Amino acid sequence: MLVALLLIVGGIVLFDTRRRVMELEDRIIMIETEAQPAAAPGAPEPVRAEHAPAEEQPPFTPTAAARRSPWTETFAEPEVAAEPEVIGDEQIGEAAYVQPASGFEDLFGRRLPIWAGGVTLAVAGALLVKYSIDSGLLSPIIRVLLGLIFGAGLIGGAEVALRQEARVRDVRVRQALAGAGLATLYAVILAAANLYHLMGPGMAFAGLAGVTALAMGLSLRFGPPSAMLGLVGGLAAPALAGADEPNIPLLSCYLALTVGGLCALSRTQRWMWLGVGALIGGAGWGGLLLLSGALDLASSLSVGLFILALGIAFPLFAFSGSRATLIRMVSAVAASAQMAALIATGGFTLLHWALFGLLSAAFLWLSGREPALRRLMPVGLAVGLLLSGAWPAPAASSFAPVILGLVLIYGGGALWRLWRPAGGLIEAGQVAGAALGSLAVSALHFYRGSAADDLRFALMALVASALPALAMAMGWSNPAQRSDARAALLATGAAILLVLAGIFGLAGWTLPLVVGIVAVALLLLAAQAGNARIEWSGWAFAFTAVASLVSGGRGLDELGRLAGMGADAAPGIALLRWSGVALALTLFAWRARLAEGRLVAQIVGALCAYGAIAQVAPVLWLGPIAALGLPLLAEGARRLPPLRLLPALATLFLLTLLWAAEPLLAWVEPAVMSLLGRPLLVNLLPDMTDMLLHLALPAALIALALVRGxxxxxxxxxxxxxxxxxxxxTIALHILYRQAFAIADHAAFVRAGLAERTIWEGLLIMAGWAAWRRFNRRGVALTLLAAGIAHNLLYTLLLHNPLWAAQAVGSVPLFNLLAPAFAIPLAGLWLAGRIMPEPAERCARFRDGGFMVLILLFAFATLRQLFTGPMLNLRHLSAGEDIGRSVLAIILATGFLLWGIRRGGRDWRIASLLLMLGAVAKVFLLDASGLTGLLRIASFLALGFSLIGIGWLYSRHLRADTH
Incomplete structure (x- = not known):
């Protein structure tokens, strides 16, 4: 009792605080409204009194311009003309009232005492009853009667205060008296039931209900505080009555009447807080009733109807305005959740499902009445399907009407509204969701994987697909379907159901074919309907077909065949699967309007076409088959716009490169090691079959495609x-060329390595010359020349130079491999200068330096061959060869000088001097010390004449330059 009293007092205080804030806002608006406008320019300034007495100032009077609200209408103070009272020479009346000096005085001196007085009266009544109990003066019946009389008297006092408004002049007096009286009546009835046991729970419940009705009635006369007490007391009455086993139908009826009455009062008085509070309290009671355990037939029916009233009826007539839609939506969602709980706790009986059907029908009617509430329908459908899925072991005879009812209410209603002005994407989603959801929950409960189940559910899926298909057909002539997503959503739903029918009714390996056929159907449907959104759905199904093609054990095995791994036990089925998906993607690449999608479709379609051939073709021929597709596609592309088939060509080109990767890597590894000096033996290279099928033949086919497309x-x-x-x-020719020499061991490499390299380098130089002279391909010619020169410099002159490596050069002087070996880079540099004269002129110094080095190496190698024979890397050096080097150096110096004088090449002359100085130094320091007799004299004579001749040539050349 004390708790209830404290709650009432707290509610009154909070209510008064809110009222005061609203009044303050009204006063501010009123002052701003009555403010005088500024005087016009040039107008005379009004005369103001300098010392106007305070009593002559007009009092504050509310006007009609002040903002009015349900709160101000209730608490507006009446305007009563006060008769002035004469005291001495002054008149003091109501108009001379002075406002309190501070807000503190206004709150604690003028406002709170009235409410405190009402609370005090209620407490006094309680203390009076307690005193009578402690003293034993009154019997329980007398105490209860006196309490009722006291409460009624307080309410009567409120009525007197209302009728004597002219004297009381404060609306809070009657509100405080009425609130204290209602609180007293609640307390007396609870004491009579729970303390004195003078009445049973039912009678106490009826008494509390009567007080609640009285509170709602008094709220119309005395204002919101009485309504607040009615809200709290009315909703708390069933719990305060104290019945151990309440009568749930009666309780539901009481709650419905109480909440309905409060909602009606909320609408008439425009107290939205009252209606929202009543709905929240009613929802709380609904949850408590559901938690009370299994309900019998009457209880289930009463609770279900109460939930319907809370979710649909009460919010519908209790609220209006901009916030009403939101309140109705929240109430409907809460009702759906509570109805689902009722069905789950009630054992999923047909009665509970019938109640859910009533709620669904109410949703349908409500969404038609207010278009903003159309979002309720998907919520109801989702709740119904989830409940159907959670139904434990339903009988088919009970499950079928429930599912058909859901489809009829949600799918049928959406179908009727879909293409009307109020229809939209929500209705399209309902139609597709009803068809898909009904099939899903049916399969969840009744599909067991037998052949009969497969056939049954395949037929069910086909029948279910008719619902979205029918919905789309109904709007086929509607112009709106070409611009929104309704048709696409319906087409997607029907397509999913058709795929499910194929999954149930056909073998598992046909899934890619079924999905591909559905994807093509969507593509063609999009073209007929002119709706690009349907095509997007078709793209999703097309790539779903690809995903299903490569998924699972079969898909992975077939995917391995693309790389030549594994063997398919059923190549015919694999060929059919891959061919079907490739054909579907080809149609998308040809007919689709999405340009980016066509590019992707070409790529994936080319891969699938190659995959189809890979299922039946020998592994050895997969690379050439991929390359063969290039000229075929290039030939077909000649009749199409440029670059139309570029993605497919690029895909086959990439496949060709991938198949060539193995022989390329087999060639690259020994080639890279040869850069470090290891001989490139023939047994380290790819075999001839790999070279022909994966390098030579693809190169020829790519060349044919290049020519034709x-x-x-x-x-x-x-x-x-x-x-x-x-x-x-080049690599294929290199491998083929290596087979001709068949150098397979070190001995063969020493014997024929120089010859093999020299001929190969010569072929490269000759190919460069032919590319330049015959075909005018400067770029190709320079590339070939650079390859020949680089090969010679790296392998012949650096890594395997006969002067320091074991390489046979031939036994006949001058007619051996040295001349061509050293002439090849000279010829290559000369040809490069002829092909590109301007760059060659800019690099003349580097080219002349190369010439000098090559001439020196060739000359000294030839001298070495005269004394040692085929092998030049022997360590023995004879005296004659040593003297021959000095003489050769002098001869070369002379030749460099003559060439430099003739060509005007200063670099040649400097090289001549350096070479001569080197020869002089060698003769004096090395040769002279090791020679005796005539040889020493001859060496000095040769050196002397050479020096004289060189000096003469220089002096003559310099003199000619001077003249």
């Missing part, structure tokens, strides 16, 4: 193709 691949593609052709062709 120049416009189809673009300039970048042509350059890339030319590079690959040159790379593959």
């Amino acid at each position: 120049k416009a189809a691949i673009g300039p970048i593609g042509r350059q890339l193709a030319a590079i690959v052709i040159g790379l593959f062709g």
Whole structure:
């Protein structure tokens, strides 16, 4: 009792605080409204009294311009003309009232005492009853009667205060008296029931209900505090009555009447807080009733109807305005959740499902009445499907009408509204969701994987697909379906159901074919309907077909065949699967309107076409087959716009490169090691079969595609193709060339290595000359020349130079391999200068330096061959050869000088001097010390004449330059 009293007092205080804030806002607005406008320019300034007495100032009077609200209407103070009272020479009346000096005085001196007085009266009544109990003066019945009389008297006093408003002049007096009286009546009834046991729970419940009704009635007369007490007391009455086993139908009826009455009062008085509080309290009681345990038939029916009233009826008539829609939506969602709990706790009986059907029908009616509440329908459908899925072991005879009812209410209602002005994407989603959801929950409960189940559910899926298909057909002639997503959503739902029908009714390996067929159907449907959104759905199904193609054990095995791994036990089925998906993607690449999608479809379609062939073709021929597709596609691309088939061509080109990767890597590894000086033996290279099928033949097919489809691949593609052709062709020729010498061990490498390299380098130089002279391909010519020169410099002159490596050069002087070996780079540099004269002129010094080095190496190697025979790397050095080196150096110096004088090459002359100085130094320091007799004299004579001749040549040349 004390707790209830404290709650009432707290509610009154909070209510008064809010009222005061609202009154303050009204006063501010009123002052701003009545403010005088500024005087116009030039107008005379009004005369003001300098010392106007305070009593002559007009009092504050509310006007009609003040803002009015349900709160101000209730608490507005009446305007009563006060008769002035004469005291001495002054008149003091109501108009001379002075406001309190501070807000503190206004709150604690003028406002709170009235409410405190009402609370005090209620407490006094309680103390009076307690005193009578402690003293034993009154019997329990008398105490209860006196309490009732006291409470009624307080309410009567409130009525007197209302009728004597002219004297009381404060609306809070009657509100405080009425609140104290209602609180007293609640307390007396609870004491009579729970303390004295003078009445049973039912009678106490009825008494509390009567007080609640009285509170709602008094709220119309005395204002919101009485309504607040009615709200708190009315909703708390069933719990305060103290019944151990309440009558749930009666309780539901009481709660419905109480909440309904409060909602009606909320609407008439425009107290939204009262209606919202009543709905919240009613929802709380609904949850408590559901938690009370299993309900019998009457209880379930009463609770279900109460939930319907809370979710639909009460919010519908209790609220209006901008916030009403939100309140109705929240109430409906809460009702759906509570109805779901009722069905779950009640055992999923048909009665509970019938109540849910009533709620669903109410949703349908409500969404038609207020279009903003259309979002309730998907919520109801989702709750119904979830409940159907959670139904434990339903009988088919009970499950079928429930599912059909859900489809009829939600799917049928959405179908009727779909293409009307109020219809939209929500209705399309309901139609598709009803069809898909009903099939899903049916399969969840009744599908067991047998052949009969497969056939049954395949037929069910086909029948279910008719619902979204029918919905789309109904709007086929509607112009709106070409611009929104309704048709696409319906088409997608029907397509999913058709795929499910295929999953149930056909073998598992047909899934990619079924999905591909559905994807093509969506593509064609999009073209007929002119709706690009349907095409997007088709794209999703197309790539779902690809995903299903490579998923699972079968898909992974078939995918391995693309790389030549594994063997398919059923190549015919694999060919059919991959061909079907490739055909579907080809149609998308041809007919689709999405340009980016066509590019992707070409790539994936080309891979699937290659995959189809890979399922039946021998592994050895997969690379050539991929390369064969290039000229075929290039030939077809000649009849299409440029670059139309570039993605497919690029895909097959990449496949060709991947198949060439193995022989390329097999060639690259020994080639890289040869850069470090290890001989490149023939047994380290790819075999002839791999070279022919994966390098030579693809190079020829790429060249054919390049010739037949120049416009189809673009300039970048042509350059890339030319590079690959040159790379593959060169490596293939290199492997083939190596087979002719068959150098398989170190002895063979010593014997024929120099010859093999020299001929290869010569072929490269000759190919460069032919590319320049015959085909006018300067770029190709320079590339070949650079390759020949680089090969010679690296392998012949550096790594395997006969002067320091074991390489046989031949036994006949001058007619051996040294001349061509050292002439090849000279010829290459000379040809490069002829092809590109301007760059060669800028690099003349470097080119002349190369010439000098090559001449020196060739001359000393030839001298070495005269004394040692085929092998030049022997350590023995004879005296004659040593003297021959000095003489050769002098001869070369003379030749360099003559050439430099003739060509005007200063670098040649400097090289001559350096070479001569080196020869002089060698003769004086080395040769002279080791010679005797005529040899020493001859060496000095030769050196002397050489020096004289060189000096003469220099002096003559310099003199000619001077003149």
